[in-house]
Amino acid sequence: MLAIETRELTKGYGSRRGVDQVSLSVGAGEIFGFLGPNGAGKSTTIRLLLGFLKASSGNAQIFGRDCWNDTATIKHDVGYVAGDVRLYPWLTARRAFQIVGEIRGQDVQPHGLELAERFQLEPDLPVRKMSRGNRQKVALVLALAHRPRLIILDEPTSGLDPLMQDTLADCLRELAGAGHTVFFSSHTLNEVEALCDRVAVVKGGRIVADETLAAMKSRAPRAVSITFADESIAATLQAPEFATLLRRSGKDVQLQLSGSAADLTRWAAALPITDLSIGQPSLETLFREFYDTSPAVLEQKP
Amino acid sequence: MKGLLRKIYLEIRWPVLYFSLGLAVIMWLLTALLPKVLGDVHRVFDKIPFVKPLITALLGMDPGDEFSAEMMQAFLWVHPTVLSLVWAHTLMYCTRVPAAEIDRGSVDFLLGLPVSRWKLYISEAIGFVLSAAVILSVGFSGHLWAASSLQPEMRPGWFALFGILSNLMAVSLAVGGLTFLISANSDRRGRAIGIMFAILLASFLLNFLAQFWDPAKAVSFLSIMEYYRPALVIKSGSFPWPDVAVLFAITMVTWTIGGVTFRMRSICTV
Numbered sequence: 001m002l003a004i005e006t007r008e009l010t011k012g013y014g015s016r017r018g019v020d021q022v023s024l025s026v027g028a029g030e031i032f033g034f035l036g037p038n039g040a041g042k043s044t045t046i047r048l049l050l051g052f053l054k055a056s057s058g059n060a061q062i063f064g065r066d067c068w069n070d071t072a073t074i075k076h077d078v079g080y081v082a083g084d085v086r087l088y089p090w091l092t093a094r095r096a097f098q099i100v101g102e103i104r105g106q107d108v109q110p111h112g113l114e115l116a117e118r119f120q121l122e123p124d125l126p127v128r129k130m131s132r133g134n135r136q137k138v139a140l141v142l143a144l145a146h147r148p149r150l151i152i153l154d155e156p157t158s159g160l161d162p163l164m165q166d167t168l169a170d171c172l173r174e175l176a177g178a179g180h181t182v183f184f185s186s187h188t189l190n191e192v193e194a195l196c197d198r199v200a201v202v203k204g205g206r207i208v209a210d211e212t213l214a215a216m217k218s219r220a221p222r223a224v225s226i227t228f229a230d231e232s233i234a235a236t237l238q239a240p241e242f243a244t245l246l247r248r249s250g251k252d253v254q255l256q257l258s259g260s261a262a263d264l265t266r267w268a269a270a271l272p273i274t275d276l277s278i279g280q281p282s283l284e285t286l287f288r289e290f291y292d293t294s295p296a297v298l299e300q301k302p
Numbered sequence: 303m304k305g306l307l308r309k310i311y312l313e314i315r316w317p318v319l320y321f322s323l324g325l326a327v328i329m330w331l332l333t334a335l336l337p338k339v340l341g342d343v344h345r346v347f348d349k350i351p352f353v354k355p356l357i358t359a360l361l362g363m364d365p366g367d368e369f370s371a372e373m374m375q376a377f378l379w380v381h382p383t384v385l386s387l388v389w390a391h392t393l394m395y396c397t398r399v400p401a402a403e404i405d406r407g408s409v410d411f412l413l414g415l416p417v418s419r420w421k422l423y424i425s426e427a428i429g430f431v432l433s434a435a436v437i438l439s440v441g442f443s444g445h446l447w448a449a450s451s452l453q454p455e456m457r458p459g460w461f462a463l464f465g466i467l468s469n470l471m472a473v474s475l476a477v478g479g480l481t482f483l484i485s486a487n488s489d490r491r492g493r494a495i496g497i498m499f500a501i502l503l504a505s506f507l508l509n510f511l512a513q514f515w516d517p518a519k520a521v522s523f524l525s526i527m528e529y530y531r532p533a534l535v536i537k538s539g540s541f542p543w544p545d546v547a548v549l550f551a552i553t554m555v556t557w558t559i560g561g562v563t564f565r566m567r568s569i570c571t572v
Contacts (some may be wrong), residue, residue, distance in 0.1 A: 013570075052413055053568040075416035082414070086407030086571075090312060102305030103415050139411070
């Protein structure tokens with residue numbers, strides 16, 4: 001059974017577009033990254049999944065149940081952290097374990113306290129005395145304390161220091177290893193690249209890419225540096241169709257390779273080069289293309 | 303629901319205590335002082351003409367010749383400070399969910415838990431009924447304390463007091479139901495309180511104008527104050543069933559529409 005499935009999910013806010021025909025499917029045990037620039041529709045999609053918003057059209061399901069009609073039932077299996085965590089000023093982690101445990105009908109205190117220790121969180125400190133990062137930790141601990149089958153995190157690392165980001169990443173890997181599903185949104189490429197099996201990119205409310213990270217990497221451009229024996233050759237070099245000329249400097253030429261390495265080496269073999277290096281696939285360049293606001297890119301379909 | 307009720311208790315215990323003690327002190331003071339203040343009420347009416355329509359509007363009847371010592375106690379239950387305290391609690395409490403939760407952003411946490419919106423709404427209503435009952439009971443105890451030192455003829459009977467207290471509880475619930483409805487349609491607590499305050503003010507003004515302006519009298523049934531008349535309860539000595547029934551109907555209709563609205567609406571904190 002799929003953990004998350006949406007079909008042509010659409011939500012508009014009057015004249016503003018929220019999300020437009022978003023179709024996603026996330027399998028159990030996956031760590032799924034939902035990437036996009038600010039205002040792209042990530043949070044709106046998550047709010048539709050959690051039943052906070054009613055879809056204008058299309059439908060969304062979690063573990064086969066409708067996200068709007070069965071939202072309370074679904075949330076027994078879901079842990080959620082909002083993008084901008086706002087909690088009650090009087091709440092402490094320990095008190096929250098009691099309240100959440102009573103609402104969920106399970107004792108979340110033991111695992112909650114373990115997580116609090118792991119995230120270096122004082123269980124008796126009220127939220128009003130906490131920094132933003134600590135509030136984020138409370139929300140994370142509460143979302144994970146009942147060992148949910150699906151964890152939905154909306155930009156969960158904002159406010160966390162790098163060490164806590166690593167702790168969270170470890171937690172999520174462990175959960176995914178144990179068969180739990182993680183769906184998290186981010187606009188930071190690095191954390192998605194470090195964690196995810198699969199990524200969807202949303203822009204302007206529409207999904208513009210949905211594929212495994214490996215597939216994405218295979219078509220990501222690579223930086224190529226070539227040094228020629230003679231400066232005049234570098235000065236007159238025409239880039240092949242599978243690469244784009246970025247800059248020339250003396251005997252050095254830099255290209256962006258969008259084809260295969262084999263094509264490049266075949267092409268370079270006929271030239272008087274003294275050195276050639278091919279960099280790692282640059283997902284960042286690929287994502288910058290996705291984030292580009294030009295209409296041509298907006299029209300891309302997954 | 304236990305967890306939700308615990309959350310409500312932790313959030314409202316101090317405000318409810320303050321409102322209760324405040325009402326008890328005010329009721330004690332008014333009960334002890336009103337007989338002296340209103341002892342010469344006819345002279346006050348002659349000297350300050352606008353006081354009579356004001357008191358008439360509050361009492362729901364003309365205090366003219368029938369204004370006995372016992373009837374003076376009715377003024378205690380419609381005194382602006384008493385009503386202000388009761389309504390302040392109602393407005394503050396009944397805008398908690400969803401307006402204040404959305405306003406603060408904490409609704410994301412609350413709705414992220416496995417709890418239906420109806421359950422959340424019902425638990426809030428339970429909290430409201432209980433807190434209103436506590437505040438009115440403690441306030442009433444302040445009245446009882448001071449009343450024990452009054453002359454027996456100045457004290458209304460127990461049945462009349464029960465009728466007035468029930469009527470006040472019913473009017474609180476009706477105001478609460480309407481406030482829940484406005485809150486269910488709002489993303490801002492301040493706005494919800496402002497709208498409800500304007501409605502209460504308009505309701506009082508309508509009741510006031512109805513005393514001497516026939517067009518207003520024709521529509522005075524729209525004022526919630528029309529169904530809260532402690533002086534009539536003391537005078538008749540009977541339980542105000544019709545008023546309580548109307549207020550209960552208003553409560554049920556407005557609260558239910560509020561619940562349906564809350565269930566059906568999209569909630570967005572960004």
